[in-house]
Amino acid sequence: MSNLFRKVWNFRETSPLSFRMLGYILVCSSLFTLFATGIQVYADYRKDVSLVDQRMNLIETSYQSSLARSLWSLDQKLLRVQMQGILNLPDIVHLHLQIYPDSEIEMGEIPPRIPTIKHKIKLQHSSDDLYELGELTITASLDDIYRQLRQRIFVIMTTQAFKTFFISVLILWIFQYLVTRHLSKMANYARGLNIHQLDTPLALDRSQKSGQPPDELQRVTDAINEMRLTLLNDIEKQKLDAAEIRKLSLAIEQSPSSVLICDKRWKITYANQKFSQLTGHNLNSIIGKHPKTLTHISPDESQNEQLWHNIEIQVERAGMWQGEMHSTRHGGEKFWEQVVITPIRDTDGESSQYLILGEDISVRKRYEQQLLRQANYDLLTGLPNRMLALDRLKLALAQSRRDKSQVGLMFLDLDNFKHINDTLGHDNGDTLLIEASRRIASSLRGNSTVARLGGDEFLIILPSLESPEDSELVAARILQAFSSPFLLNNQEIFVSTSIGIAIYPTDSENSSTLLQQADAAMYQAKHKGKSAYHRFTPDLNQQSRERLKLETQLRKALEQDELLLYYQPIVETASGQLVGAEALIRWDNPLLGLVAPDKFIPLAEETGLITSIGEWVLHTACRDVKKWHEDTGLKLTIAVNVSPRQFRDLKFIDTVQKALEVNDLAGEYLELEITERLLLDDSIETFEILHKLDAMGVKLSVDDFGTGYSALSYLKSYPFDSLKIDRSFVKDVNTEAEDAALVTAIITMAHSLGLKVIGEGVEDAAQMQFLRAKGCDYAQGYYYNRPVAESDFCNWISENRRAYAT
Numbered sequence: 001m002s003n004l005f006r007k008v009w010n011f012r013e014t015s016p017l018s019f020r021m022l023g024y025i026l027v028c029s030s031l032f033t034l035f036a037t038g039i040q041v042y043a044d045y046r047k048d049v050s051l052v053d054q055r056m057n058l059i060e061t062s063y064q065s066s067l068a069r070s071l072w073s074l075d076q077k078l079l080r081v082q083m084q085g086i087l088n089l090p091d092i093v094h095l096h097l098q099i100y101p102d103s104e105i106e107m108g109e110i111p112p113r114i115p116t117i118k119h120k121i122k123l124q125h126s127s128d129d130l131y132e133l134g135e136l137t138i139t140a141s142l143d144d145i146y147r148q149l150r151q152r153i154f155v156i157m158t159t160q161a162f163k164t165f166f167i168s169v170l171i172l173w174i175f176q177y178l179v180t181r182h183l184s185k186m187a188n189y190a191r192g193l194n195i196h197q198l199d200t201p202l203a204l205d206r207s208q209k210s211g212q213p214p215d216e217l218q219r220v221t222d223a224i225n226e227m228r229l230t231l232l233n234d235i236e237k238q239k240l241d242a243a244e245i246r247k248l249s250l251a252i253e254q255s256p257s258s259v260l261i262c263d264k265r266w267k268i269t270y271a272n273q274k275f276s277q278l279t280g281h282n283l284n285s286i287i288g289k290h291p292k293t294l295t296h297i298s299p300d301e302s303q304n305e306q307l308w309h310n311i312e313i314q315v316e317r318a319g320m321w322q323g324e325m326h327s328t329r330h331g332g333e334k335f336w337e338q339v340v341i342t343p344i345r346d347t348d349g350e351s352s353q354y355l356i357l358g359e360d361i362s363v364r365k366r367y368e369q370q371l372l373r374q375a376n377y378d379l380l381t382g383l384p385n386r387m388l389a390l391d392r393l394k395l396a397l398a399q400s401r402r403d404k405s406q407v408g409l410m411f412l413d414l415d416n417f418k419h420i421n422d423t424l425g426h427d428n429g430d431t432l433l434i435e436a437s438r439r440i441a442s443s444l445r446g447n448s449t450v451a452r453l454g455g456d457e458f459l460i461i462l463p464s465l466e467s468p469e470d471s472e473l474v475a476a477r478i479l480q481a482f483s484s485p486f487l488l489n490n491q492e493i494f495v496s497t498s499i500g501i502a503i504y505p506t507d508s509e510n511s512s513t514l515l516q517q518a519d520a521a522m523y524q525a526k527h528k529g530k531s532a533y534h535r536f537t538p539d540l541n542q543q544s545r546e547r548l549k550l551e552t553q554l555r556k557a558l559e560q561d562e563l564l565l566y567y568q569p570i571v572e573t574a575s576g577q578l579v580g581a582e583a584l585i586r587w588d589n590p591l592l593g594l595v596a597p598d599k600f601i602p603l604a605e606e607t608g609l610i611t612s613i614g615e616w617v618l619h620t621a622c623r624d625v626k627k628w629h630e631d632t633g634l635k636l637t638i639a640v641n642v643s644p645r646q647f648r649d650l651k652f653i654d655t656v657q658k659a660l661e662v663n664d665l666a667g668e669y670l671e672l673e674i675t676e677r678l679l680l681d682d683s684i685e686t687f688e689i690l691h692k693l694d695a696m697g698v699k700l701s702v703d704d705f706g707t708g709y710s711a712l713s714y715l716k717s718y719p720f721d722s723l724k725i726d727r728s729f730v731k732d733v734n735t736e737a738e739d740a741a742l743v744t745a746i747i748t749m750a751h752s753l754g755l756k757v758i759g760e761g762v763e764d765a766a767q768m769q770f771l772r773a774k775g776c777d778y779a780q781g782y783y784y785n786r787p788v789a790e791s792d793f794c795n796w797i798s799e800n801r802r803a804y805a806t
Contacts, residue, residue, distance in 0.1 A: 021171075021172065021175060022168055022169075022172050025164075025167075025168040025171060025172070026164065026165070026168055029160075029164035029167070029168060030161075030164065033157070033160035033161070033164060036160075037153060037156045037157060037160065040156065041149055041152060041153055041156070044149065044152060045145065045149055048142075048145040048148070048149075049117065049142070049145065052091055052117060052140050052142070052145070053117070053119070055089065055090070055091070055140075056117075056119035056138060056140065057119075059086055059089065059092075059119075059121075059138060060119070060121045063082060063085075063086060063121070064121055064122075064123065066082055067079065067082055067083075067121075067123055067136060068123045068124060068125055068133055069125075070082060071099065071123055071125075071133045071134055072125045072131075072133060076105075079097075079105070080105070080107075083095050083097065083105065083107050083136075084107065086138065087107050087108050091140045091141050091142075091144065092108070092138060092139070092140055092141075093108050093109065093110060093111060093116070093139055093140065093141045094106075094107070094108035094109060094110045094116075094138075094139035095107040095108055095136065095137070095138055095139070096136070096137040096139075097134055097135075097136045097137075098134050098135045098136075098137070099133070099134040100132055100133060100134050108139070110139055111141060111143070114141050114142070114143045115141075115142040115143070115146060116139050116140060116141050116142060117139075117140050117142060118137055118138065118139050118140075119137070119138045119140070120135055120136070120137050120138075121135065121136040121137075121138065122135055123135065123136060182204045185202075185204060186202065186204075186220065186221070186224060189202045189224070190224065201225045201228060202221055202224050202225055202228070204221055255272060255274055256274060256359075257274060257357050257358060257359045258271075258272065258274045258275035258278045258279070258337075258357070258358040258359070258360075259271070259272040259274065259275060259355070259356070259357060259358075260275060260291060260355075260356035260358070261344075261353055261354070261355055261356070262290075262291065262353060262354040262356065263352075263353055263354075264350075264351055264352050264353065264354075266290050266291065266312065266354060267288050267289065267290065268283075268286050268287055268288065268289050268290075268291060269287065269353070270283070271283045271286060275358070278329075278358070278360055279294065279327065279328075279329050279330060280329045280330025280331060281294070281329075281330050285330075290308070291308075291356060292304055292305070292307075292308040294327055294328055295307070295308075295325050295326065295327050295328065307325075311341060315341055315342070315343055315351075315354065316343070316351065319342065319343065320340065320341065320342045321339075321340075321341045322338075322339065322340040322341070323338075323339060324336060324337070324338055324339070324361065324365075325337050325339050325358075327358070335360055335362045336360070336361045336362045336364075336365040337358045337359065337360060337361060338358065338359045338361045339356060339357065339358050339359075340356075340357045340358075341354060341355070341356050341357075342354070342355050343355075375387065376388040378451075378452040380430055380433060380434065380452070381433060381434055381437035381452050382437075383437050383441070383450055383451050383452045383458075384449060384450075384451040384452075385451060385452065385453075386451065386453045386454065386459075388451065389449065389451030389453065389459050389461065390511065392449050392451075392461055393407075393409065393459075393461050393511050393514075393515075394511055396449075396461050396463040397504055397509075397511055399463060399464070400463065400464070400504060400505075403464065405463075405464045405465065405466075406464075406465040406466070406467070406468065406503055406504060406505070406506070407461065407462065407463050407464075407465060407503070407504040408460075408461075408462035408465050408468070408470065408471030408474070408501060408502075408503055408504075409459070409460070409461060409462070409501070409502045409503070409504065409514045409515065409517075409518045410459070410460035410461075410462065410471065410474070410475060410499055410500065410501050410518060410533075411457070411458075411459060411499070411500040411501075411502075411515070411518035411519050411521065411522040412440065412457065412458040412459070412460065412478070412497050412498070412499050412500075412522070413456055413457050413458075413497065413498050413522055413526070414432070414433075414436060414456035414495055414496075414497050415495065415496045415497060415498055415526070415530040415531060416495070416530075417429070417432070417455070417456035417495070418456075418605075418644070420432065420488075420493060420495065422644045422675070424488055424489055424493075425489075428488040428489050431486075431488060432486055432488060432493070432495060433452070433456065435486055436456075436458075436482070436486075436495070436497070437450065437452060437458065439478070439481040439482060440458055440460070440478055440481070442481065443474065443477040443478045443480075443481050444460065444462075444474065445474075446464075447463060447464075448460060448461060448462050448463070448474075449461040459515075459518075460474070462474060465503070468501075468503045468506060468535070471501050471503065471535075472501065472533065472535065475499045475501060475533035476533070478497065478499060478533075479496070479497065479499070479531060479532070479533065482495060482496050482497050482531070496530050496531030497531065498522050498523075498525040498526040498528075498530050498531070498532060498533070498534075499521075499522060499525055499532070499533035499534070500517075500518045500519060500520065500521030500522025500523070500524065500525055500533070500534055500536065501518060501521055501533060501534065501535045501536060502514045502515075502517035502518040502521060502535075502536040503535075503536070507536050517536040518536065520536065520547075521534045521535060521536040521537075522534070523547070547603075550592070550595075550599070550600065550603060551603055551607060553589050553591065553592060554587070554600055554603060554604060554607070554609060555607075555609065557587055557589065557613075558612060558613065558616060562587060562588055562589055562590075563585060563586070563587055563588075563613065563616060564585070564586040564587070564588055564789060565583050565584070565585060565586070565617065565620050565621060565624065565789075565790065566583075566584045566585075566586050566787035566788055566789060566793075567581040567582070567583060567584070567624070567638075567787060567788065567789075567790060567793040568581060568582050568584060568780055568781075568784075568785065568786070568787040568788075569581050569780060569784050569785050569793075569796070570582060570637070570639065570758065570778050570779075570780045571778065571779055571780065571784050572777065572778055573759070573768065573771050573772040573776050573777065573778060573779045574772060574777075578634065578636065578797065578800075579636065579637060579778060580636045580637030580638060580639060580671070581625075581636060581637075581638060581639070581793065582638075582639040582640075582641075582673075582780060582787075583617060583620075583621040583624075583638055583639065583640050583641075584597070584641075584787045585597055585601075585613070585617055586787075587600055601643075605643055605645055608645070610643050610645050610646050611645065611646050611649050614642065614643060614646040614655075615655050615659075617640055618640055618655060618656060618659040619658075619659045619662065619663070621638045621640050621670075622638065622659045622660060622662075622663040622665045622670060623663050624638070624790050625637070625638035625665065625669055625670075626663045626664065626665050628794070628797070629669075631794065632794075632797055632798075634797070635669065636669070637668075637669050637670070637671050637699065638669065638670060638671065639671040639672075639673055639701065640670065640671070640672055640673065641673045641703060642672050642673065642674055643675075644675060647674065647689065648685070652689065653689060653692050653693070656670070656672075656693065656696065656698065657696060660696070660698075666697060667693075667696040667697025667698040667699075668697045668698075668699065670698050670699065671698070671699035671700070671701050671721070671722075672693065672698060672699070672700055672701070673701045673702075673703035673724065674690075674700065674701070674702060674703060675702075675703050675704060676702055676703070676704060676705055686718075687717070687718070690718045690719060690720075691718075691719060693719075694719035699721040699722070700718070700719060700720045700721055700722075701720065701721060701722040701723060701724060701758070702715070702720055702722070702723035702724065703724050704724060704726045704760075705723040705724055705725060705726065705746060715753055715755070716753060720755055721755065721756060722750075722755055722756035722757065722758055722777070722778075723746070723750050723755055723756075723757060723758070724757075724758045724759075724760050725743055725746055725747075725757065725758070725759050725760060725776075726760060726761075727760040727761025727781070728761075729742055729743050729746075730743065730759050730760060730761045730762060730767055730771070730781075731761055731763075731767075733767060733770045733771075734766050734767065734770055740770070743759070743770075743771075743774065743776075744774050747774050747775055747776050751775065756777040756778065757775075757776050757777050757778070758776075758777065758778040758779065758780065759771045759776045759778070759779045759780075759781075760779075760780060760781065761781045762779045762780065762781030762782075762783045762784070763781050763782045763783050764783055765783065767781075767783070768783055785800075
């Protein structure tokens, strides 16, 4: 018995599932047996009880009439015999006869604690009437039925118990063989499963018939093997993920942007290396702090609090905030930072952390401020530029409308600035502009604005004037400021300015119109003789319109073929022979008529049209002189004037070369006349351009020599071939001793430098004789011929060729 118990206990420990299954089988089988036995016993019990009832009914059928007759006849002896016969029947233990009205007979004894059943029989006599004689109560014992029932229960329970036990053991063995041993193997396999043993799949010692669907064990086996493969894949993926995480971690740590990570309460939990480099803060010093402690807006801390309050709301609502912040380094230094803040959400979509990316944009902000200043201020003088000046003008006009006051607008232009700039060079010109802007600004008061519009033009805005005369007082102070000389290149230079004045709202209520009116008034001041100011008057509108009309027509002159070249001969003074001609431009406009060069050339210089006009002059002059070569056989030279602006054009050399190549003309037949003021620039660009022209064979001549600043010291540095004596000196050589001496000196000096000399403006024979006597090489002027059109010049060559040859 002990061995059996030990085996059962060991079985319980080695296969708890089987043991529990045995228990469940036993319990369930027992309960089922009890239930089935109860039903069967109850059925047998009811059957036995029904047999007793049947006997009771049979007794009633058999004895009721005889008992009633005996009782009617009062035959007690027979009555007792009959009752004794009933009492002797099986299971009958007691009889009780109730005789109406008040007597009774009782036979037998009811045993104590024995279950019984009773049956009553009515005793009646029927003749003419029905008489109730009495009632017999029969008591039957159920003791035999209960004894047989107990025996039957014992037999059934014993049989069912043995049957249940053996069936359970059989089922358990089958379950052990088919299931639990495989489950144990699965458990052992799963227990030993680790990342080092994933290569061996789970295999059970059982056969699976082909063609049948896999059973539960096979599905579990397949599931475990699939899990093994999944684990293998997961491990590989984890390795890749770990590498990816490491890569991302290194990327964050080595990111060029600073990185902060905050928890859901906006407390800093992480900072990368770039953050420490950028701010000087290490993680230990800022851990647990709110990032707002690292920013600075103003001394008012409430503004910083409000900023971060708005940021937190924006991040939650929009999922991101980005903008610029004024952050603080460890030492207290402020710097600009571009910040992007985004939430890091968990699987439920709730913000669990916050990511803050920052980038130092201090350099960019400085560049932006620099660009903003460049966009609004003149780089040379530091004054507001045109754009900012116009903006301030509009503001001043708006304020004046509210205050019912007046605004003065002054347009300034430095007199002869281009001449000084071309003569002394751009560096000295810049110095002059800086000093001029300083003098103008020092002459202003209050909230006035002085701006540089470009070149040598300045604009002054005088807001809140009490009367227009106040602007004239300011203009007078500016003219007085320009009365002192400017020191440029160690020499004193006197520069004046012309000022035009327009008043709001007297002259106009429109800013652009005011500018035009001030500009027109400035030109009127120049016509006065410069170093003056002039208030706008309505008649200046007409002058301004005429100038605008002239500019508009000039812009169309080239495309409408309105420009003409006139030619004036250049003659060798010793022989009187024609050697060349000077090309002089004319403008024949259908509306304006023949416009003199002194009216449109300065305008062309100012507007920049002189470059395209000069290119046309070069091509036309080269074309015509080539034609003269072919028609007359004379190898004449053509002289063309070059303006300073045209000379400094980047494409000037290419333009000259192209004009020569297109017309198949050698460079020696083209002479370029350059103004004396260009020589004083003494720049590398001037030197290179002149030497490139010389290398092309082009002749170079100094035009109007003696009218500008002395350039004698520079003549030897440049490859000039000749110089022209200005007509103002030639005009009085026979009447003014000083002019005669000056012309003589120029000729002597030029010859000593190896230069040819051309005398301009020769109008009579006496002037020609003087120049010939002094050794002047060439002459031109009305004495020989006026400037004429190309066709007339060809006729002049034919008619006068022999005369000049003699």
